[in-house]
Amino acid sequence: MMKTLFTLGLVCCLFPLLAQDAARVKHLDGQYISTEVLKERLTYLVDSAKLAGLQVAIINENKLVWSGSFGFKDIENKKGLNDSTVMYAASLTKPVTAYIFMRLVDRGVFSLDKPIHNYLKSAIGTYPKWRDLAEDTVLFNQITPRMLLSHSAGLPVLRQIYGNSTKLIAKPGERFYYSNEGINLLGLLIEEFLGKPLEVIAREEVFEPLLMPRTSMIWEKSFEDNFSYAYFKDGKKYGSERRRTSRAAGSMSTTAADYARFYIALMTKKGLAKQSFRQMLEAQIPVASKRGFGSFKDSLTHENDAIKLSWGLGLGLFQSPYGKAFFHTGHGDANQNYAVAFPERGMAVVLLSNSENFEKTSAQIIEACIGDRYSPLKWLGHLDQ
Numbered sequence: 001m002m003k004t005l006f007t008l009g010l011v012c013c014l015f016p017l018l019a020q021d022a023a024r025v026k027h028l029d030g031q032y033i034s035t036e037v038l039k040e041r042l043t044y045l046v047d048s049a050k051l052a053g054l055q056v057a058i059i060n061e062n063k064l065v066w067s068g069s070f071g072f073k074d075i076e077n078k079k080g081l082n083d084s085t086v087m088y089a090a091s092l093t094k095p096v097t098a099y100i101f102m103r104l105v106d107r108g109v110f111s112l113d114k115p116i117h118n119y120l121k122s123a124i125g126t127y128p129k130w131r132d133l134a135e136d137t138v139l140f141n142q143i144t145p146r147m148l149l150s151h152s153a154g155l156p157v158l159r160q161i162y163g164n165s166t167k168l169i170a171k172p173g174e175r176f177y178y179s180n181e182g183i184n185l186l187g188l189l190i191e192e193f194l195g196k197p198l199e200v201i202a203r204e205e206v207f208e209p210l211l212m213p214r215t216s217m218i219w220e221k222s223f224e225d226n227f228s229y230a231y232f233k234d235g236k237k238y239g240s241e242r243r244r245t246s247r248a249a250g251s252m253s254t255t256a257a258d259y260a261r262f263y264i265a266l267m268t269k270k271g272l273a274k275q276s277f278r279q280m281l282e283a284q285i286p287v288a289s290k291r292g293f294g295s296f297k298d299s300l301t302h303e304n305d306a307i308k309l310s311w312g313l314g315l316g317l318f319q320s321p322y323g324k325a326f327f328h329t330g331h332g333d334a335n336q337n338y339a340v341a342f343p344e345r346g347m348a349v350v351l352l353s354n355s356e357n358f359e360k361t362s363a364q365i366i367e368a369c370i371g372d373r374y375s376p377l378k379w380l381g382h383l384d385q
Helices: 004-020 033-050 090-106 128-140 145-149 180-192 198-207 221-225 256-267 272-280 294-298 358-370
Strands: 024-026 032-034 055-062 064-076 237-239 315-318 321-332 338-342 346-352
Touching: 024 055, 024 358, 032 033, 033 055, 033 064, 033 358, 055 256, 064 256, 090 128, 090 145, 090 180, 090 198, 090 256, 090 272, 090 321, 090 338, 145 180, 180 198, 180 256, 256 338, 256 346, 338 358, 346 358
Parallel strands: none
Antiparallel strands: 024 032, 055 064, 055 346, 315 321, 321 338, 338 346
16 A cells, blocks of 8 residues: 555656657756757757667756657668657666665665675575676675675676676775676566566566656567667668566666656656665765776776766766766667766756667767766767777
């Protein structure tokens, strides 16, 4: 009964925020741009960059004020992308997993700082996918959910890069290493402890309360009516991501408008205790690497000191002239996404693309949408040509 009341209350709080199709949208500097001019600008950027397709959702004053879609969901059959087209979210899944975990923390199911081995039903070496972590149980036993959510547990980004091994590449809590493996390990923890699949948990904790009908951790039959294929830089079709099992780090499918509703919940602090939001949006570990991924992830730099680049719980953080911002990227084989929010301005943009070409023009798209010239796109590798 209490859960039902909470869900209804949350829906009532969020429903007024979903109005859209404004005649103009506001930029960070307070200036406005008409949505007709914005559509023209985005159409030009999509065409000139040869993007397959792009979905956009813009938040002003903590409301979804405008959404738009450009290009194609199926180039071969000339089927246009629209606002209900389901896209592969990739790593935009991670903040949702963090939000789920923090809801469970609020209910006393988990603690951020209790080592994860205390929650697992068996020793880590008995799990085939994670047996490498048993080679140093002293270090493994130090890993906490806080470290997994802030990418400071020392796990590799992907086991395939390290000879299919999940051995630690740094001591727990020592430094930032973005890790899909770490978030997937947290997903295992959640599923095993609660005794049900992550897709069910996500639907109960996030997608239904926040009115996200076109979103799921796994592929749903209902998505067949309107989904996108993805395309490589050379225009060849990659196909569509249809994940049959949940992966906490990146199995979700969604739309820009649906994901904007999740961002609105983060921006307006809905669905979590005040303390939990403070933890999510507070720097847990500084990010001093030259790049977030690739060969420069081990190179240290001071070039992001000015924006205080860091990681909270499930979200990247940076300082801007308009206050603290949070962000996340989503990068698949041929799907590229980005979402950034400036909560002190009540402003955000969600961008989903089914094109490997998106990142090379993301800076221009983000600036056109909300006037953001501050996102750490160089660190993300978007500016590398």
